[in-house]
Amino acid sequence: MDHGRVQLEPCWLLSARPYSETSLLVEAFSERHGRIGLVAKGARGAKSRHRALLQPLRPLLLSWTQRGELAALTGVEANGPPPGLAGERLFYGWYLNELLLRLLHRQDPHPDAYRAYGEALAALPGAEAEFALRLFEKALLADIGYGLDIPEDIDPALRYLYSEQEGFQPSARGHCSGRALIALRDGEPAGEGEWRTELRRLMRERVRRQLGGRELETAKLLRQLRARV
Amino acid sequence: MSAYSPRLSRLIEALRRLPGVGPKSAQRMAFHLLDRDRQGAQLLGETLVEALGGIGRCPSCRMFCDEGENCRYCSSSRTAAGQLCVVESPADLMAIEGGTSYRGRYFVLMGRLSPLDGIGPEELGLDRLQAQLAAGEVQEMIIATNPTVEGEATAYYLAEMARGQGVRVTRIAHGVPMGGELEYVDGGTLAHALSGRTPV
Numbered sequence: 001m002d003h004g005r006v007q008l009e010p011c012w013l014l015s016a017r018p019y020s021e022t023s024l025l026v027e028a029f030s031e032r033h034g035r036i037g038l039v040a041k042g043a044r045g046a047k048s049r050h051r052a053l054l055q056p057l058r059p060l061l062l063s064w065t066q067r068g069e070l071a072a073l074t075g076v077e078a079n080g081p082p083p084g085l086a087g088e089r090l091f092y093g094w095y096l097n098e099l100l101l102r103l104l105h106r107q108d109p110h111p112d113a114y115r116a117y118g119e120a121l122a123a124l125p126g127a128e129a130e131f132a133l134r135l136f137e138k139a140l141l142a143d144i145g146y147g148l149d150i151p152e153d154i155d156p157a158l159r160y161l162y163s164e165q166e167g168f169q170p171s172a173r174g175h176c177s178g179r180a181l182i183a184l185r186d187g188e189p190a191g192e193g194e195w196r197t198e199l200r201r202l203m204r205e206r207v208r209r210q211l212g213g214r215e216l217e218t219a220k221l222l223r224q225l226r227a228r229v
Numbered sequence: 230m231s232a233y234s235p236r237l238s239r240l241i242e243a244l245r246r247l248p249g250v251g252p253k254s255a256q257r258m259a260f261h262l263l264d265r266d267r268q269g270a271q272l273l274g275e276t277l278v279e280a281l282g283g284i285g286r287c288p289s290c291r292m293f294c295d296e297g298e299n300c301r302y303c304s305s306s307r308t309a310a311g312q313l314c315v316v317e318s319p320a321d322l323m324a325i326e327g328g329t330s331y332r333g334r335y336f337v338l339m340g341r342l343s344p345l346d347g348i349g350p351e352e353l354g355l356d357r358l359q360a361q362l363a364a365g366e367v368q369e370m371i372i373a374t375n376p377t378v379e380g381e382a383t384a385y386y387l388a389e390m391a392r393g394q395g396v397r398v399t400r401i402a403h404g405v406p407m408g409g410e411l412e413y414v415d416g417g418t419l420a421h422a423l424s425g426r427t428p429v
């Protein structure tokens with residue numbers, strides 16, 4: 001195999017945007033190569049065969065040659081059907097993609113995050129879609145070295161406060177219930193209740209810290225749209 | 230240093246702004262205009278200036294239209310049809326207008342929802358669309374966004390908006406192209422075609 005030449009590598013497509021006149025700049029996520037930026041030459045042209053395949057959230061087999069920062073896409077094949085996402089769930093998928101685009105560097109393999117992404121995407125059409133987002137946030141933060149260390153001896157009846165220095169400590173002023181933390185730690189949803197909101201706030205705060213205080217565009221857009229309909 | 234005189238290189242740079250025009254084609258165009266068709270060049274220059282000053286956006290459908298004149302896509306006969314077709318771009322509008330017998334009104338989004346590019350409801354003029362739906366002249370909203378992931382998400386929100394106003398919503402069908410062969414159609418398109426089948 002040539003150096004810098006990759007054949008039929010399983011990837012998820014994160015984003016595809018117009019690049020020069022008829023090409024696409026594709027961001028993909030692979031297990032062995034991490035996030036990769038690829039130029040799909042001529043993919044926006046009328047005769048392109050790849051256009052239908054080069055859609056975000058689609059599992060693909062990609063071939064490319066890597067030269068410098070951007071790789072040249074040389075082949076595209078489907079690697080399974082697109083995830084059956086519709087309506088708001090599409091935004092959930094975009095949210096996962098935006099997290100990867102913002103938090104991972106190109107050509108930096110993250111096999112754990114890759115696995116977590118596949119699991120999250122598979123769970124998005126189901127009833128526990130929001131919880132799947134929380135589990136993915138947890139896995140991704142852990143993979144880039146900012147994991148939440150949730151202790152074994154959490155009491156579901158207590159409230160907990162998180163600090164960078166001491167981690168989770170029981171406190172009456174705590175923002176998060178023990179029940180929520182146990183659900184997140186074990187990856188088991190705990191039925192209905194406030195715990196979902198608590199986890200969303202906790203994770204949003206943790207993610208925002210990694211993004212230097214900036215908000216994710218997908219979350220902002222979804223809020224704007226919900227306010228309208 | 231540039232191989233051209235300053236004015237010539239400005240002209241070539243300016244021509245390169247056109248889509249599909251690289252340095253070679255721009256040079257060819259510049260030489261053609263200067264050498265063979267100075268009158269045409271004059272016309273081109275004047276027309277461009279006139280167009281920039283005199284073409285704006287129709288406030289109701291967002292399509293390009295001459296300033297101070299009524300938009301040809303928002304005539305009263307089109308309004309009377311009670312149909313509003315929502316498309317992503319002016320080129321999409323022209324495709325429907327030229328290729329189909331549809332003669333209702335349009336709404337041009339000038340894009341599609343795309344959080345990763347920061348394109349949201351404001352950029353697409355959804356407030357204006359909502360106001361038109363609320364005004365009660367639209368009986369059917371036809372969604373003709375592209376069958377891409379972004380187009381689908383946009384369609385979903387357009388449909389929610391219309392339903393909120395009690396307006397009937399339809400979506401253009403997508404499936405096998407005319408003259409196409411099933412064998413060469415990609416799986417996603419074929420799946421859509423099959424799930425969207427109609428009784429005959």
